[in-house]
Amino acid sequence: GQQVMQIPQYQHVQEGEDFTTYCNSSTTLSNIQWYKQRPGGHPVFLIQLVKSGEVKKQKRLTFQFGEAKKNSSLHITATQTTDVGTYFCAGFLYKLSFGAGTTVTVRA
């Protein structure tokens, strides 16, 4: 069945540093969505990638969809305390499959 794996599970980052979280699918996807869940909150939609090799930016966040549409990445530059939370990717083929998420903590 369709599976989406996310690494790393935890990311501890020094404020001001960059980091990347990766999402890999066992099957080719139609699109991939990214969500952010703050501690104690609910997932909030960030972005959707549809095209092979697509790159989208939201301020300090850069999202990329792989050429084979089986992997994606989220890169955050100059991490701030507001970036704390869990970032989920969700791959769509016939249904949406969520990765387990990358939980980000920031050291001030």
Next chain:
Amino acid sequence: DGGITQSPKYLFRKEGQNVTLSCEQNLNHDAMYWYRQDPGQGLRLIYYSQIVNDFQKGDIAEGYSVSREKKESFPLTVTSAQKNPTAFYLCASSKDSFNQPQHFGDGTRLSIL
């Protein structure tokens, strides 16, 4: 403001008891979903509905039931057959399918007494 309202925020279930979680949306979305979230496991799909009076099982439907009598409402019943119900339950909606961004409610945290 448009959004999704889940209630209650916290719920406790006794052994052998069925409990119902409420989910209401005023986004005029056709599709609604129920997810279960356990620590370190992401979101797992329980049931989904893309149109009134129709719903489909997700990956972990055993021990759960739903109804979709109105477009705005998609209640989830956790039955006594669900032996490990302690989790955070999230309701979501999207315009018409999984292909669209999902909007989530604030969730219901269910615990066993």
